[in-house]
Amino acid sequence: MDGKECSRLLKVAPNVYHALKNGNAVVALESTIISHGMPYPQNLETAKEVEAIVKQNGAIPATIAVLDGVPCIGLDDEQLERLAKLGSNARKTARRDIPHVIAAHENGATTVSATMFFASKVGISVFVTGGIGGVHRHGEQTMDISSDLTELGRTPVAVISAGVKSILDIPKTLEYLETQGVTVAAYRTNDFPAFFTESSGCQVPCRLDTPEECARLINANLNVRLGSGILIAVPIPKEHAAYGHFIESAITRALKEANDKQVTGNAATPFLLSRVNELTGGASLAANIALVKNNAYVGAKIAVALANLRRSPPLRSAI
Numbered sequence: 001m002d003g004k005e006c007s008r009l010l011k012v013a014p015n016v017y018h019a020l021k022n023g024n025a026v027v028a029l030e031s032t033i034i035s036h037g038m039p040y041p042q043n044l045e046t047a048k049e050v051e052a053i054v055k056q057n058g059a060i061p062a063t064i065a066v067l068d069g070v071p072c073i074g075l076d077d078e079q080l081e082r083l084a085k086l087g088s089n090a091r092k093t094a095r096r097d098i099p100h101v102i103a104a105h106e107n108g109a110t111t112v113s114a115t116m117f118f119a120s121k122v123g124i125s126v127f128v129t130g131g132i133g134g135v136h137r138h139g140e141q142t143m144d145i146s147s148d149l150t151e152l153g154r155t156p157v158a159v160i161s162a163g164v165k166s167i168l169d170i171p172k173t174l175e176y177l178e179t180q181g182v183t184v185a186a187y188r189t190n191d192f193p194a195f196f197t198e199s200s201g202c203q204v205p206c207r208l209d210t211p212e213e214c215a216r217l218i219n220a221n222l223n224v225r226l227g228s229g230i231l232i233a234v235p236i237p238k239e240h241a242a243y244g245h246f247i248e249s250a251i252t253r254a255l256k257e258a259n260d261k262q263v264t265g266n267a268a269t270p271f272l273l274s275r276v277n278e279l280t281g282g283a284s285l286a287a288n289i290a291l292v293k294n295n296a297y298v299g300a301k302i303a304v305a306l307a308n309l310r311r312s313p314p315l316r317s318a319i
Contacts, residue, residue, distance in 0.1 A: 012122055013074025016062045020123050023311050025059035025303035028119035028127040028157070031075075033292065034063075034083050035090040035109035036270050037130075038285060044084035046289055048077075050296045054128070057300035059307075062124060064115045066093060069105035073122050083109065092266055094147045112159065113151035116229065120155045125218060125306060127157050128299035130292045131165040131195045132231065134173030136268065137255065144264070145176060152229040153180030158218045160299035162291040163193040163200065163233040167251050167272045170200045183230045185217065187298060193235040196287055197244030208232065211298070215305035234298050236291040243283045250279035 012020075019026050029050065034043045051061040062074040065083055072079065083090060086107055093101050093108030095117055101108035110118065112132050119127050133146025146168075152159065164173045174192065177184055185206035186192055194200035208214045214232055221230055235241070254275040263271045277285045 010071045010073055010118065010122065013062065013072070013076065015060055016074035016122075019060040023307060025300070025307040026062050026124050026126070027054045027059045027296070027299050027303045028073075028115055028124045029054075029061055029063040029296075030112060030115040030127075030129050031063055031065035031083055031090075031109040032092055032111050033130055034065075034080070035086060036088055036092055037273070037288070040084050040087060043087070044081055046292070047080055047084065050128075050292055053293055053296040054300045057297060058304040059126075059300040062119070064110050064118050065090070066098070066101050066106070066108035066110065068107065069102045071098075071102070071118050073118060073124075083107070088270070092270075094266070095151060096147065112148040113146075116148075116151045116155045116157045116159065120157050125156070125158060125222065126160065126299055126303040128160045128292075128295045130288055130295065131161050131163055132159060133269065134164040134168040134170070135176055137167075137169045139169055139172055142264070144268075149173065149176050149180060149182075152177065152182045152231060154227060155229050156222060156225075156227055158214070158221075158230040158232060158302070160232050160234060160295050160302065162195050162236050162295060164195065165269065165273075166195040166197070166200075166248065167255065167269065167276070170194055171202055174202055177231065181226070181228050183217070183221065183228070185214070185230065185232050187214070187232055187234040189235055191235075193233050194244075195291070196236060196241070196247045196284065198235040198238070198241045204233070211301035211305040212309075214302040215309045218302070218306055219309050232302070234291075234295050236287060237294050240287045240290040243280070243287055247276065247280055247284045247287065250276045250284065253279060 054061040095113040133148040136144040186204040191199035
């Protein structure tokens with residue numbers, strides 16, 4: 001997308017535009033975690049802290065949202081605060097919702113799928129989130145499968161997350177990602193993390209131990225133009241993983257309550273996360289914030305390594 005077309009369709013923050021133009025590191029951030037993930041003002045504080053971590057580690061943060069029907073790539077302080085105050089009044093916007101939110105001039109908080117879509121349109125290759133969506137438990141009966149997975153199968157953006165939200169069916173999610181042709185890797189571990197805990201019991205086909213290794217994987221994916229994304233799963237920091245099994249028991253209870261109340265569709269995840277936070281006395285939210293910040297740190301390092309790699313001239317054969 002060239003500059004003129006980009007300015008016509010999307011609103012790109014000046015610092016993001018100049019960073020992309022100069023080949024500098026940019027990290028995309030979703031906005032659903034701000035609007036639907038936690039209450040105001042904690043959501044605003046967390047959003048600013050996550051952006052600060054990205055900046056401190058050499059990259060430009062680009063929080064993505066739709067405001068008054070305009071997709072915004074990078075938000076200023078005023079826009080961040082507006083979104084934080086809107087909370088759940090902002091429409092939870094996945095790929096399918098983008099046309100309606102734009103046409104109706106609504107405010108939309110982008111999920112993983114929508115954030116990936118917009119990031120790819122402006123050339124952002126690294127995106128940090130907490131955890132991606134996936135196949136819901138009993139998904140083989142309900143067909144409740146997050147559009148995050150199909151987006152990963154068709155959009156060349158690397159997603160840095162703590163794996164899959166643990167309210168979901170992780171083994172089936174990994175099977176679905178394989179079907180979609182998505183490269184799945186784990187950072188400094190052979191086990192796929194389970195959001196609140198360090199391991200889901202599932203092995204990954206690819207282990208990466210440094211930001212530079214991650215950058216080489218992303219660069220190879222871009223160079224061969226597979227067209228699909230990459231999922232790089234980063235385990236929750238050890239000091240917060242201690243609460244994992246306590247949180248898992250709360251998840252089991254919340255899932256039963258959701259089933260009893262027939263909470264389904266895109267209302268399920270916000271309900272479950274909110275209920276789990278209540279049942280754990282705030283421990284799940286604290287862990288969620290900690291893992292997002294850790295992902296931002298790792299993601300920024302990866303974005304910087306990728307920018308450096310793509311600026312370097314390719315090695316030429318001596319023959």
